[in-house]
Amino acid sequence: MKFSTREDIEAPIEAVFDMLCDFEGFERSAMRRGAEVQRVDRLKSPGIGMMWDVVFSMRGKMRKVQLEMTRFERPQDMLLAYRSPGLEGTFQVELMSLSRSRTRVAISLEVTPLNLSSRLLVQSLKLAKTSLTKRFKLRVAEYAKTMEERYKRLA
Template sequence: MKFSTKEDIEAPIGDVFDMLCDFETFERAAMRRGSEVQRADTKTVPGVGMSWNAVFSLRGKRRQVEIEMISFDKPDEMVFECRSQGLMTLLNIELVALSKNRTRLMLSFDIKPLNLSARLLVQSLKLAKTSLTKKFKLGVAEFAKTLEERHKRV
């Protein structure tokens, strides 16, 4: 099951990519929302092999996820593989320079079940795909807006 969207950001591609590489800010944001996030690697610069372990609550259950960066192509693309109980998810973040000060952010999220219970979960998500897609697109639009505002402040 795949979700994808794109948003345009009023900022140069290099600046947008650098903001997306500020992983400590994302870790703190997740922790403020009640998640436990811990780096699982010792890399000092962003790149392939970076990984995190996260624990969060979803639908009343505690979920664990392992996240690993599997592709890093500065300033164009980052791909993350997320593994959880029975699910494998690929998160693809792609940037395209539209002009000197305008960047298109393309984000896709592909969920693949690995066992029967995960297959049932994905099947139930498919029933709500329209509303989930709308929420996903709104969330990415808000995220793009915050990146744009962060760029203006600098």
Template sequence: MKFSTKEDIEAPIDVVFEMLCDFEVFERAAMRRGAEVQRLETSKEPGIGMTWHASFDLRGKRRELDLEIVEFDQPNDMALESTSPGMLSRTSFELMALSRNQTRVVVNLELKPLTLSARLLVQSLKLAKASLSKRFGKRVAEYARSMEERYVREAGSSSA
């Protein structure tokens, strides 16, 4: 099952990619929602092989998830694969400079069930694909707007 959306962000491509690589922001956001997130290596520089382990409650059950950066081509694209019992997913971010201060980000998410129960879950998600696609697009758009706001704030504070 695949989800895809794109957003245009009023910020240079290098800045957008750097914000996408600010993994501590994502880690804190997941923890605020009740997840436990642990970075599994000590490298401060983002790149291929960077990994995390997360656990969280979903639908009344504890879920475990391992994430790894599998593609990293700064500032053009990045892909993460996540594995959990029964499910494999891949999230990719493709960036394209539209102008000096505008960047298009294409976000793709693909879910691959590995077990029968995961297949049943994905099948039920397919029935709600239209609403899930809308929610996915809305979340990406909200994050894109927050990146623009952050860029304006930081650009304003550095010129002061």
């Protein structure tokens, strides 16, 4: 199952990529929402091999996920692979410069079940795919607007 969307941002590609590399900010945001996030690699700068262990509640059950940065090509591409008991997938962010001050961000999330109970979970998600896709697109659009505002404040 796959979710994807695109947004255009009024900011240069380098600035957008730098904002997307604020991994500590993403960690804090997840913790504010109740997740436990722990960085498990020893890298000093963003790149391939970054890893996190994440524990969060979803549909009334605690989920454990391990995230790993598997592709990091500045300033146009990032790929995070995730794995949990029963599920695996990818989260990809692609950037394309439309002009000096405009960037297109394409984000996709792919979910693959690994066992029967996960297949049932994914099947229930497929039944709600329309509403989940709307929520996914809305969240990405909100974050894109936040990045635009942050860039305008800093520029």
